[in-house]
Amino acid sequence: MxxxxxxxxxxxxxxxxxxxxxxxxxxxxxxxxxxxxxxxxxxxxxxxxxxxxxxxxxxxxxxxxxxxxxxxxxxxxxxxxxxxxxxxxxxxxxxxxxxxxxxxxxxxxxxxxxxxxxxxxxxxxxxxxHVAGSNDLVAHLRHKPMTEAQWYLLGETIAKFHLRGVYHADLNAKNILLAQGKFYLIDFDRGELRQPQASWQQANLQRLLRSFKKELAKLATLQFNQQHWQQLLKGYQSVNPI
Structure with missing residues (x-):
């Protein structure tokens, strides 16, 4: 820099x-x-x-x-x-x-x-x-569902960040982009690189789950349910079994 x-x-x-x-x-x-x-x-x-x-x-x-x-x-x-x-x-x-x-x-x-x-x-x-051709997950899921393979890949992606020690202070559905089959994390304000620990990693995941539920409460047509979340967790645990 x-x-x-x-x-x-x-x-x-x-x-x-x-x-x-x-x-x-x-x-x-x-x-x-x-x-x-x-x-x-x-x-x-x-x-x-x-x-x-x-x-x-x-x-x-x-x-x-x-x-x-x-x-x-x-x-x-x-x-x-x-x-x-x-x-x-x-x-x-x-x-x-x-x-x-x-x-x-x-x-x-x-x-x-x-x-x-x-x-x-x-x-x-x-x-x-700008990530070309990207939509955040809320914008994407308003109009189109993700496949089980995509939810699994999302879980793998988050796990790789966590294994690197990336603490995202505001991990929510709008801070994840989908572009050409690839997931990106954005908005690292107040984020940190820290020692990987199950406690903050689990808290990060729970924050993401709450954001999905919050968006679903505002938009009933959002393509998200508990099965999708379980598929995400499977992908996550395949990389980082906490």
């Missing part, structure tokens, strides 16, 4: 990034002026999909600002206490993604992170490459 110091803070970019970015590249307004916004994803906040202007090999990137949630959101929507660059949420997430991507795990290619300091605080953004 390379670091560039700016007047406002720091920009970190990965070895796989072909170009150096400037602070304005993390502002959605700059992409709007270029007519380069090609989509968006709306959850609690908006994530933007932008098209680079590299005529040789244009790419679609995902631009995400870090927003607070919970009770802290009432005090500040996007300001975090600065305790060092490596501890900022953006750089920490970029570092995990870079490690996993270089090791061949199914994660989006990391591009860069932006950290802007003001006094004791900072705001941050991250850019990753």
């Amino acid at each position: 390379q670091i560039k110091t700016t007047q406002l803070g720091h920009i970190a970019w990965c070895e796989t990034t072909a170009q150096q970015l400037e602070p304005h590249d993390f502002a959605v307004e700059a992409w709007q002026q270029r007519n380069a916004i090609v989509g968006q994803s709306k959850g609690r906040y908006t994530t933007w999909f932008v098209k680079t202007d590299n005529s040789d090999s244009p790419q679609t990137w995902v631009l995400r600002h870090y927003w607070r949630g919970g009770m802290m959101e009432k005090l500040s929507r996007d300001a975090y206490l600065y305790t060092g660059l490596q501890h900022t949420r953006a750089v920490a997430e970029l570092a995990i993604l870079e490690t996993l991507y270089q090791e061949g795990f199914a994660v989006p290619r990391p591009i860069a992170a932006n950290v802007e300091r003001f006094g004791l605080w900072y705001r941050a953004d991250i850019i990753i490459e």
